[in-house]
Amino acid sequence: MYSLPASEARQRWSDLLNHAHREPVGITIRGREQVVVLDADLAHRALAALDDAIDRAAVDAVRAELEDDPETLPLADVARELGIELD
Incomplete structure (x- = not known):
């Protein structure tokens, strides 16, 4: 599963959504996974x-x-x- 910090997720929201159609994307805060964005x-x-x-x-x-x-x-x-x- 692809993972990235929340600060980067905010900056690259469109890329994150596109990536989430291919595989789940974990969003981390201070190195700890908080949420996962995935295809509906x-x-x-x-x-x-x-x-x-x-x-x-x-x-x-x-x-x-x-x-x-x-x-x-x-x-x-x-x-x-x-x-x-x-x-």
């Missing part, structure tokens, strides 16, 4: 992937909790007891 499409895809990963982790946690619950019954068993046919 990449940012949207990254955030969507992060949301998906969070959702999958939540589903996995619920599944693990249900598997450990001795009172949890499979849907097919409940449907059979109630006389409901599942397709």
